[in-house]
Amino acid sequence: MTPDILLGRLDASALPWHEITEAENRLQLLSGIVGLAAALLAVVAALAVAAILTRRRGWGPLWRDWATSLDHKKIGIMYVVVAFAMLARGVAEAAVMRLQQALGADGGGILTPDHFGQLFSTHGTIMIFFVAMPFLTGLINFVMPMQIGARDVSFPLLNSVSLGLTVAGAALVMISLVIQPFSTGGWSGYPPFTEISFQPGAGPDYWIWAVTLSSLGSTLSGINFTVTIYKERCEGMRLMRMPMFCWTSLCTSILMIFAMPPLTVATGLLALDRYLGFHVFTNDGGGNVMLFANLFWLFGHPEVYILILPAFGVWSEVFSTFSGKGIYGYFTLVLATMCIAVLSFTVWVHHFFTMGQSADLNAVFGIATMTISIPTGVKIYDWMLTMYRGRVRITVPMVYAVGFLFLFVLGGMSGVLLANPSIDFQVHNTLFLVAHFHNMLIPGTLFGMIAGYTLWFPKAFGFRLDDRWGYRAAGLWIVGFILAFFPLYLLGLMGMPRRLVGFFEEGWLPLTLAALAGAGCIVLAVIALGVQLAVSIRRREALAVPVGDPWDGRSLEWALPAPAPEWNFPTDPVVNGRDAFMQLKRQGGHLDRPEGGFGDIRVPRESAIGPIVAVAGTAAGFALTWYIWWLAALSVAVIVGAMIARGFVRDAWRTIPAATVEAHWTAWRALADATPRVRRSDELRPANRGHAVPAAEERST
Amino acid sequence: MNTRHPGLNLGAHHGAADDAAEVEIFGFWVFMMSDAVLFGLLMATYVSFLGATHGGPGPQTLFDLRSITVQTVLLLTSSLTMGLAQLAMKHEEGTRRIVVWLLVSLGLGGAFLALEMHDFLSMIDKGGVPQASGFLSAYWALVPLHGLHVASAGLWMLAILGQMAWYGVDDGVKTGLLRLGVLWHFLDVVWIGIFTIVFVGGLA
Numbered sequence: 082m083t084p085d086i087l088l089g090r091l092d093a094s095a096l097p098w099h100e101i102t103e104a105e106n107r108l109q110l111l112s113g114i115v116g117l118a119a120a121l122l123a124v125v126a127a128l129a130v131a132a133i134l135t136r137r138r139g140w141g142p143l144w145r146d147w148a149t150s151l152d153h154k155k156i157g158i159m160y161v162v163v164a165f166a167m168l169a170r171g172v173a174e175a176a177v178m179r180l181q182q183a184l185g186a187d188g189g190g191i192l193t194p195d196h197f198g199q200l201f202s203t204h205g206t207i208m209i210f211f212v213a214m215p216f217l218t219g220l221i222n223f224v225m226p227m228q229i230g231a232r233d234v235s236f237p238l239l240n241s242v243s244l245g246l247t248v249a250g251a252a253l254v255m256i257s258l259v260i261q262p263f264s265t266g267g268w269s270g271y272p273p274f275t276e277i278s279f280q281p282g283a284g285p286d287y288w289i290w291a292v293t294l295s296s297l298g299s300t301l302s303g304i305n306f307t308v309t310i311y312k313e314r315c316e317g318m319r320l321m322r323m324p325m326f327c328w329t330s331l332c333t334s335i336l337m338i339f340a341m342p343p344l345t346v347a348t349g350l351l352a353l354d355r356y357l358g359f360h361v362f363t364n365d366g367g368g369n370v371m372l373f374a375n376l377f378w379l380f381g382h383p384e385v386y387i388l389i390l391p392a393f394g395v396w397s398e399v400f401s402t403f404s405g406k407g408i409y410g411y412f413t414l415v416l417a418t419m420c421i422a423v424l425s426f427t428v429w430v431h432h433f434f435t436m437g438q439s440a441d442l443n444a445v446f447g448i449a450t451m452t453i454s455i456p457t458g459v460k461i462y463d464w465m466l467t468m469y470r471g472r473v474r475i476t477v478p479m480v481y482a483v484g485f486l487f488l489f490v491l492g493g494m495s496g497v498l499l500a501n502p503s504i505d506f507q508v509h510n511t512l513f514l515v516a517h518f519h520n521m522l523i524p525g526t527l528f529g530m531i532a533g534y535t536l537w538f539p540k541a542f543g544f545r546l547d548d549r550w551g552y553r554a555a556g557l558w559i560v561g562f563i564l565a566f567f568p569l570y571l572l573g574l575m576g577m578p579r580r581l582v583g584f585f586e587e588g589w590l591p592l593t594l595a596a597l598a599g600a601g602c603i604v605l606a607v608i609a610l611g612v613q614l615a616v617s618i619r620r621r622e623a624l625a626v627p628v629g630d631p632w633d634g635r636s637l638e639w640a641l642p643a644p645a646p647e648w649n650f651p652t653d654p655v656v657n658g659r660d661a662f663m664q665l666k667r668q669g670g671h672l673d674r675p676e677g678g679f680g681d682i683r684v685p686r687e688s689a690i691g692p693i694v695a696v697a698g699t700a701a702g703f704a705l706t707w708y709i710w711w712l713a714a715l716s717v718a719v720i721v722g723a724m725i726a727r728g729f730v731r732d733a734w735r736t737i738p739a740a741t742v743e744a745h746w747t748a749w750r751a752l753a754d755a756t757p758r759v760r761r762s763d764e765l766r767p768a769n770r771g772h773a774v775p776a777a778e779e780r781s782t
Numbered sequence: 783m784n785t786r787h788p789g790l791n792l793g794a795h796h797g798a799a800d801d802a803a804e805v806e807i808f809g810f811w812v813f814m815m816s817d818a819v820l821f822g823l824l825m826a827t828y829v830s831f832l833g834a835t836h837g838g839p840g841p842q843t844l845f846d847l848r849s850i851t852v853q854t855v856l857l858l859t860s861s862l863t864m865g866l867a868q869l870a871m872k873h874e875e876g877t878r879r880i881v882v883w884l885l886v887s888l889g890l891g892g893a894f895l896a897l898e899m900h901d902f903l904s905m906i907d908k909g910g911v912p913q914a915s916g917f918l919s920a921y922w923a924l925v926p927l928h929g930l931h932v933a934s935a936g937l938w939m940l941a942i943l944g945q946m947a948w949y950g951v952d953d954g955v956k957t958g959l960l961r962l963g964v965l966w967h968f969l970d971v972v973w974i975g976i977f978t979i980v981f982v983g984g985l986a
Contacts, residue, residue: 303816308809313805338816339815339816342819358913359912360916360918369834379823728945729948731952
């Protein structure tokens with residue numbers, strides 16, 4: 082078939098009902114219906130959002146106040162919104178896959194193997210690149226600049242461009258739900274299976290461009306955050322005084338700078354193979370498939386720590402805040418974070434122990450892998466000792482944190498097992514592995530992100546999240562996780578392979594049913610999070626914490642009103658030690674008028690470059706996927722043209738006059754004076770208006 | 783916090799551009815570090831594919847060391863002239879001198895690219911196309927990527943020259959030129975790696 086000039090190779094077979102019209106048996110029909118339903122859901126959701134925006138006249142504000150904003154807090158919030166939207170799809174897919182595996186005894190079920198293959202490929206791609214990455218990037222974006230006493234990140238426009246690239250990647254994956262198919266090559270996209278000779282269709286190309294766009298965005302975010310932490314810290318904020326979350330952000334960002342390029346190289350070379358007939362990863366012509374495994378996991382393993390370190394930062398803040406104590410072993414936690422970041426680059430070969438390299442090499446990488454459990458163990462003990470003799474309050478983030486402590490240690494131990502090459506040979510490519518990495522990433526990363534979302538939500542929007550629905554969601558997450566994934570350890574030991582569409586072994590059935598029940602709980606957990614948000618928005622008056630310190634916080638972001646003003650700090654803060662805000666509270670000085678008075682503040686002016694990159698990036702990825710060359714060329718030209726035009730912009734900043742800053746500060750100060758301070762025991766009641774009695778003070782009274 | 787770092791720093795009399803330079807140049811160097819990972823991995827790929835000629839033409843048939851040496855001289859000289867342009871800016875020797883040195887750099891970069899194109903075409907003539915073998919795929923993934931970087935840097939220089947025509951040597955132009963210089967010198971460093979590993983290493 083010769084590609085059409087206008088539409089490339091895009092034709093009617095890409096439409097979501099194609100599988101139904103072509104169906105030859107019941108299974109194909111069912112599979113087609115599942116696919117069509119998912120596509121309809123995506124379209125309806127998009128239309129519903131558009132309708133609500135139109136009805137509430139939201140397009141203008143969305144463009145002016147959000148899409149074009151360069152405020153790091155708003156960009157962070159938008160990242161988290163993307164993460165939650167994609168989480169909904171990722172969890173739904175997981176539930177469908179669990180359903181298939183429970184029904185798949187005797188080879189039945191509701192999905193064709195090809196459809197199932199697309200599901201686990203999008204599920205993995207989405208969860209890593211479009212849930213975990215945007216979530217942690219969003220949290221870092223929102224929190225880190227405030228914690229180091231900065232006004233913004235070093236490169237606010239670049240920040241918006243990074244978001245645009247991430248959104249473009251996410252949009253491509255969403256589009257693939259409607260204009261099908263996606264890759265069946267798994268989230269790691271191993272050639273030769275993703276080569277043109279095995280998958281000539283559009284699937285792997287969707288994967289390549291979605292992943293490439295988002296990894297470029299992550300590289301730029303890593304650069305931005307690293308430079309911000311090195312260069313924008315306020316006076317007195319030495320590196321060893323930074324909150325732990327900033328330390329983990331720094332190490333994660335450095336990992337992003339060095340670990341994302343290997344992925345770009347891997348996807349880029351795969352694209353050259355597919356588009357131009359190169360022989361890099363092909364079976365023939367002198368290509369080398371193992372090179373992809375090396376490049377991909379040279380990214381993929383550090384990626385695991387990119388995902389986990391920010392969560393470790395959140396846990397440090399959560400344990401310390403809700404124990405009313407400074408973090409135990411600050412120095413060792415910093416050291417452990419750095420060790421993990423360095424070691425993460427030394428273990429990538431454990432992802433292909435069974436691919437035929439020498440036993441000596443496997444031994445070296447096995448031992449290197451086990452070594453990571455040492456700094457991780459240090460962290461676990463530090464967190465437990467932070468709670469020891471503290472005044473522990475079991476708030477919602479603490480429920481996640483305690484669940485994390487137990488579950489993560491179990492997952493870590495299964496990791497030490499897998500690090501032994503001889504054991505890895507036994508459970509290779511079984512559900513044991515699937516159980517292991519979900520055990521790390523759900524209690525580790527996702528619980529951490531949700532805990533962080535709960536912790537910092539009041540700072541972002543000025544009101545707390547409803548805690549009853551928070552407890553319900555947390556309980557459902559923990560129970561659902563245990564039910565969904567512990568059976569998979571057993572199934573793996575019983576030899577059940579991963580990515581299996583159907584099976585004939587009766588003994589596996591009870592455990593797959595248990596896992597399905599767990600997946601059901603997790604779906605309920607996500608729904609509970611949605612209800613929590615809706616309930617909280619409705620009760621926002623009762624949950625409001627305008628003074629801005631609802632949890633007796635210890636770091637600088639809690640010194641600001643909630644929501645924080647665009648300029649963060651009315652004057653540049655000065656820090657004298659660790660737990661900067663706690664120290665200020667102890668000295669009773671945090672509400673004092675700034676000594677030097679107020680000054681004009683420069684903030685970045687709104688810019689359309691980020692949204693332009695998002696739209697043109699999506700168009701470029703879509704065009705390349707479907708061989709629509711004119712659109713690809715046009716989109717790239719738009720991006721390059723926008724960058725050149727941006728170079729000519731000179732009034733990129735606007736000034737907020739000192740009077741505005743002073744008026745804002747004075748009003749907040751008056752509010753704080755009028756707001757009664759609340760004891761920690763009352764922090765979940767409506768009495769909590771964000772004016773905390775420090776835990777230490779409460780103990781003495 | 784007035785630590786300095788590699789790069790041609792402006793002086794205090796450059797006002798706001800001097801304040802901005804530190805963060806912007808540092809950020810650009812960090813960007814270059816991630817770019818260096820990209821080139822490093824492609825060089826490693828090339829080395830591991832040296833033997834994978836799959837019956838196709840190898841380095842001995844394809845590479846013209848004389849032309850490569852001329853390209854190297856052109857590119858390294860353009861780094862010198864770029865440095866002279868930046869010095870002219872730093873010592874405020876007038877817009878004309880900056881523009882002249884920039885145009886000389888651009889010309890040298892263009893000559894490098896023209897010669898490289900010529901080499902590419904003659905390679906294709908000899909059957910050295912990327913589809914021929916893993917070795918050639920690795921070559922074509924690495925060397926043209928460097929050329930693409932040089933071409934982009936040239937486009938960026940044109941954009942900065944346009945800004946100079948519009949605004950004169952203002953703060954935006956100053957910090958832009960500093961960053962462009964970092965990219966320009968970085969591409970020389972990468973080229974030295976390519977010259978050594980791809981061409982000398984390939985022929986050795």
